[in-house]
Amino acid sequence: MKKLRWGLLSTAHINRRLIPAIWASQRSELLAVASRDIQRATEYASQWNIPLAFGPYEAMLDSQEIDAVYVGLPNHLHAPWSVRALKSGKHVLCEKPIALSVEELNEMEMASRDSGKVLAEALMYQYHPQTQMVLDFLKSGKIGRVLHTLGIFTFKHSRDNDYRLLPDQGGGSLWDIGIYPISFTRAIFQRLPDQVHGTEIQGATGVDMSFWGELLYTANQGSSQFFCSFETPYTTSMVIFGETGRIEVPRPFTGMQEAAQIFVYDVEGKQTVVSVENKDPYLCEIEGFEAAVFGEKPLTVTLAHSRDHILIINALRRSSQTGHSVHLAG
Template structure:
């Protein structure tokens, strides 16, 4: 079977632990090259580990390789725009880590570059490729939990102070902060699971004065039909990655919403109706499904990817509103 040839721009842990192995598992993709900014030895080590044909000591050299069809960009957030645009200009299809940009304006510039160069660009919200979320939407549509009134999405992990000194997630100049890192998942889930766009948001952010980032954020969303939603993101709390949906007849809890891969790919859905709790187990390889989906779209020249750029723009618009709410300490329109 013919396969899309992938190159990886950077050697971040997520690339080595998740995406590169996922590409090797994919039925329609293969990873052929990796690049670092300057360290050829590091690139060669990763290439050897995953049996890649090529290792480069600059991102430009990888983008100049005519034998690469698509690239994965796991660089720090502040570099997403620059290297996505450069990749598009070289005719490479792109899977870029979330958040696509630091602002909606940046994301729009990236979308424009992809459109002008006829390449596909997709934001790497891998969690949504796990089939548990489609099952959740089926349960909602069935009416089993009644009319949805509320959703809460929480994503957090504890980052001690000694780790923040060297972790790019806590570096303001590199696009750090809990909303950019983990809150974006909750925002995406609220919008896509409910299949609705919030009207307004108020976000309370706890600022880490040592690093200039918001280390914990709680966002309160309202919708035109009266629904409410809450997004929680934090570097100050223990691991949590779940969402809960409450309706007039029952509720749904998804306790492994964003990282079921940590549990071998098993997603769980707890449905509570009165005093009765039903648990459904849903298996999936979300990183592999993500790679296969975009690779298939490239083969078919199909612009209808799951994470459309229009959806990405909407997510960035809401993230912009969240940061504007923190800065102005008020409710703002989304």
């Protein structure tokens, strides 16, 4: 069986989630890591038992031994390095947010189309069976028409020298973790909101340390609220309110592999507990990516979805900067 030969672009913290997933997949092989600094790449390769080390990044992109690149760079580098990787004939799995503007995404999409290589945003939770289960419940009418969603993702930020605190590197809680409830809501309503309103608390470096947002789906008579923050301990939650019930997902974005459950309430408030398949979301993501590369299944997170995530986030930022609601094409 042909295996996808992966190269990691950088020695990022997040690699430690992807590496076991690539190892665990039957159809992938972790072959290389690249760093700006060849010595760092060599040490990292030896620490993680990765056969090849490259430095600088271009050296790995030029290698004929690599089929797919995982881009785990700071957010402002996602677009330029994904484009370079695609132009070098590599498939690209790029961390979220895939880009910081629609213009960047357009350029990436063009590079993907021209090279015939797959490009995908690494929103791993969307590949997990729990997310599909929730969307299937909604489609089957289990809680009736969706009126409102409430999403939360917070953690206490403590890392020094982190791009998350730098405005010119795509920092801030909205780009980092607000994207999770926003993308879940996008998957539920299957469209852009008609209008958004956002409010942020800025930190000393000028990024949003906390962000509260409201999305209005006027045409669906639906709405959504979310809160994301670097300033309060780890919390995740997604609650979906329907005309005849409610679904609560305590671990919608991370940690769903640890015996997670979701709670479904009917019109009388009677609770049903549903157990979630105990699977690593990063492995689900790698398998979903492989299926797209091998032409078996379309991506779960398409570039059209990614475009909506970017439009919503930039509209929320404009709203928080101006104090006014921002209208989006419905």
